[in-house]
Amino acid sequence: MLPLTSRRSDPPWGLLVGLLALLLCVADARAEDGYDVWMRYVHADPARLDGYRVRLGDVVAPDATQTQRAARDELRRGLTGFLGTAPRLHVAPPAARALLIGTPESSPWILPFRQEIEGLGEEGFLLREVRIDGRDALVIAAHRDIGVLYGVFHLLRLLQTGTSLDGLHVREAPRIKLRVLNHWDNLDRYVERGYAGRSLWDWQTLPDWEDPRYTDYARANASIGINGAVLNNVNADALSLSPRYLRKAVALADLFRPYGIRVYLSARFSAPIELGGLATADPRDPGVQRWWREKADEIYALIPDFGGFLVKANSEGQPGPQDYGRTHAEGANLLADAVRPHGGVVMWRAFVYAHEVPEDRAKQAYNEFVGLDGNFHDNVLVQVKNGPVDFQPREPFHPLFGAMPRTPLMMEFQITKEYLGFATHLVYLGPLYEEVLRADTHARGSGSTVARVIEGSLEGHALSGIAGVANIGDDRTWSGSHFDQANWYAFGRLAWNPHQSARDIATDWVAMTFSRAPDVVASVVGMMMGSREAAVDYMTPLGLHHLMARGHHYGPGPWVDGGPRADWTSVYYHRANRHGVGFDRTSRGSGSVSQYAPPVARTFDDIGQVPENLLLWFHRVPWQHRMGSGRPLWNELVHRYTRGVSYVEAMQATWDGLRGRVDAPRHQHVAAFLRIQRDEAQWWRDASVAYFQSINGLALPADEAPPPHPLAYYQALQSPYAPGDGR
Ligand code: GCW
Numbered sequence: 210m211l212p213l214t215s216r217r218s219d220p221p222w223g224l225l226v227g228l229l230a231l232l233l234c235v236a237d238a239r240a241e242d243g244y245d246v247w248m249r250y251v252h253a254d255p256a257r258l259d260g261y262r263v264r265l266g267d268v269v270a271p272d273a274t275q276t277q278r279a280a281r282d283e284l285r286r287g288l289t290g291f292l293g294t295a296p297r298l299h300v301a302p303p304a305a306r307a308l309l310i311g312t313p314e315s316s317p318w319i320l321p322f323r324q325e326i327e328g329l330g331e332e333g334f335l336l337r338e339v340r341i342d343g344r345d346a347l348v349i350a351a352h353r354d355i356g357v358l359y360g361v362f363h364l365l366r367l368l369q370t371g372t373s374l375d376g377l378h379v380r381e382a383p384r385i386k387l388r389v390l391n392h393w394d395n396l397d398r399y400v401e402r403g404y405a406g407r408s409l410w411d412w413q414t415l416p417d418w419e420d421p422r423y424t425d426y427a428r429a430n431a432s433i434g435i436n437g438a439v440l441n442n443v444n445a446d447a448l449s450l451s452p453r454y455l456r457k458a459v460a461l462a463d464l465f466r467p468y469g470i471r472v473y474l475s476a477r478f479s480a481p482i483e484l485g486g487l488a489t490a491d492p493r494d495p496g497v498q499r500w501w502r503e504k505a506d507e508i509y510a511l512i513p514d515f516g517g518f519l520v521k522a523n524s525e526g527q528p529g530p531q532d533y534g535r536t537h538a539e540g541a542n543l544l545a546d547a548v549r550p551h552g553g554v555v556m557w558r559a560f561v562y563a564h565e566v567p568e569d570r571a572k573q574a575y576n577e578f579v580g581l582d583g584n585f586h587d588n589v590l591v592q593v594k595n596g597p598v599d600f601q602p603r604e605p606f607h608p609l610f611g612a613m614p615r616t617p618l619m620m621e622f623q624i625t626k627e628y629l630g631f632a633t634h635l636v637y638l639g640p641l642y643e644e645v646l647r648a649d650t651h652a653r654g655s656g657s658t659v660a661r662v663i664e665g666s667l668e669g670h671a672l673s674g675i676a677g678v679a680n681i682g683d684d685r686t687w688s689g690s691h692f693d694q695a696n697w698y699a700f701g702r703l704a705w706n707p708h709q710s711a712r713d714i715a716t717d718w719v720a721m722t723f724s725r726a727p728d729v730v731a732s733v734v735g736m737m738m739g740s741r742e743a744a745v746d747y748m749t750p751l752g753l754h755h756l757m758a759r760g761h762h763y764g765p766g767p768w769v770d771g772g773p774r775a776d777w778t779s780v781y782y783h784r785a786n787r788h789g790v791g792f793d794r795t796s797r798g799s800g801s802v803s804q805y806a807p808p809v810a811r812t813f814d815d816i817g818q819v820p821e822n823l824l825l826w827f828h829r830v831p832w833q834h835r836m837g838s839g840r841p842l843w844n845e846l847v848h849r850y851t852r853g854v855s856y857v858e859a860m861q862a863t864w865d866g867l868r869g870r871v872d873a874p875r876h877q878h879v880a881a882f883l884r885i886q887r888d889e890a891q892w893w894r895d896a897s898v899a900y901f902q903s904i905n906g907l908a909l910p911a912d913e914a915p916p917p918h919p920l921a922y923y924q925a926l927q928s929p930y931a932p933g934d935g936r
Contacts (some may be wrong), residue, residue, distance in 0.1 A: 263305070266292065283362065388705065390435055445527075506572050532545060764893070
């Protein structure tokens with residue numbers, strides 16, 4: 210059979226190959242600036258190139274729909290980079306082997322796989338080597354175009370990580386239905402807790418100017434299976450729902466649709482007042498109900514596959530149903546009923562706490578929500594942060610997981626590192642996510658992991674979701690640093706399958722992002738895997754939490770006291786005095802342990818059993834308490850602060866050793882950021898040690914260096930322009 214290209218009849222192959230080679234040289238010479246994230250598609254190892262060319266050089270791919278074209282174009286882009294020449298596109302398999310992609314509807318060559326793809330759902334795919342009609346083929350088959358696109362990205366990942374294609378047989382389907390980024394982006398392009406520049410969404414020039422970055426954003430997300438984006442901050446401006454801004458959202462929705470990404474909006478609960486001119490936003494008011502129905506109808510007329518609303522209500526000053534004496538369930542159901550006819554959902558956040566309530570803040574969300582289980586309509590998900598306080602370097606898992614069996618609970622992770630060193634600290638969050646997802650709630654006996662709660666398998670929910678607060682902005686690196694891309698990546702991969710290992714994900718990411726050389730991969734993965742624990746060590750070891758500077762949260766502030774509310778201070782959380790330190794949340798203290806299933810509660814309640822890394826979260830402990838290491842608590846605390854700094858120094862040494870193995874521009878960028886991290890880790894350690902020493906009056910262990918400055922020096926440091934502050 211003649212190789213037919215899709216459009217031209219007689220392509221000048223020689224010329225094209227020459228041009229491509231030239232382009233590739235130009236591409237190679239181009240500075241690595243991080244823009245391409247993990248989709249760099251660099252040339253294969255010369256030794257394996259011929260084999261790859263035989264398998265991948267001829268492609269049969271449909272191109273009738275936008276998603277089909279996205280898949281075909283990505284394949285062409287990836288293979289061109291990887292093989293050094295563009296693949297030949299055919300309308301039918303050539304005599305030699307070919308790569309065949311499509312759905313039973315889009316391609317007759319995929320029809321024979323109809324049975325084999327059964328059970329893969331709307332987004333799954335099959336990727337395998339087969340023999341059909343005496344010919345070898347690599348096949349990507351799925352029920353829907355989007356599954357094919359995911360399969361293409363999977364294949365490209367295998368190529369980028371140097372994985373053998375021999376006997377390939379992959380069946381993949383996402384375990385979580387809604388895999389969503391939450392952008393805390395304001396309409397003026399300020400990003401709350403954003404450390405990667407301004408918002409990617411240029412509301413001023415939308416909808417007319419469709420920045421190509423919007424499409425690259427969608428590609429990057431689709432490559433890891435993210436299928437939703439909430440465009441605006443949960444501290445929402447009602448204007449996002451106005452006709453003017455909806456038209457802008459339409460443009461983004463249209464650009465994202467081919468990549469399987471639905472657009473969602475954060476809804477301000479009082480929008481019926483602000484936009485609709487109503488006197489109330491009471492969920493029981495018929496006028497309010499009508500307003501939301503009409504608003505939903507208006508949105509769906511513009512964006513037929515609009516995902517739905519995300520709502521922060523009665524939290525940190527946001528309006529909500531409690532303003533009218535109604536419950537969170539009534540508030541959520543009001544919006545859910547409005548979007549239900551269109552197939553939309555409401556993601557209602559459980560991040561609520563009130564300083565008027567004298568209760569331990571860690572207990573409040575549970576107290577507020579647990580009794581509402583069963584009251585939410587079936588298109589509502591309750592979105593719960595991973596821990597009960599607020600995205601701290603380490604928290605126990607949130608006690609709501611496993612405690613609301615009749616409600617789909619959505620996980621909310623923070624990808625942007627508000628409490629983990631902003632964009633300048635190399636902190637790989639994979640281990641944090643993994644720790645939470647693997648935590649056992651014991652809700653239905655042992656093995657009731659948080660992952661099983663959120664994927665819906667534990668309690669039999671068809672609707673399931675996971676959200677990540679995005680770390681994306683208009684910085685050239687997207688995430689504010691090269692290594693923060695790994696956190697976006699890991700979030701997406703774990704959203705697809707929350708049972709994966711953070712180490713495996715890091716291994717893929719490094720191979721795709723920096724180098725496939727095994728020694729480079731091993732060194733960089735090694736750095737990454739310990740980096741989160743290091744941040745815990747130099748910021749808040751042993752279960753300490755919420756000790757950063759006020760407001761912007763940049764740098765240490767264990768002395769923070771006073772101000773508008775106690776639960777926004779550090780002293781509220783560490784409760785240190787001459788005798789001891791820690792928050793007593795045991796059955797003798799605030800009792801927050803009782804919010805966990807009995808086996809978990811017993812472990813946390815018992816100072817002999819609680820994991821040391823959560824000791825001061827749950828217990829108030831004398832400074833002399835003997836730790837597992839044999840050291841008294843005070844010595845152990847100082848030891849850990851110092852250990853955190855040492856880890857950063859070790860990362861610096863490892864990274865220095867990679868000079869010449871990683872391209873110079875990114876090597877220098879990372880090295881500079883590691884210097885910042887080292888200095889800030891030291892700052893955290895010294896300020897914290899000086900502070901706690903001022904409280905307990907104890908001598909430093911003999912081998913520990915005293916902080917170079919008195920406490921007053923650290924307390925006087927101000928950072929009025931630290932980025933990302935809430936407004
Ligand atoms: O962690 C806190 C942040 C706020 C944020 C809030 C929330 C969007 O400091 O900036 O507001 O959580 O999650 O609602």
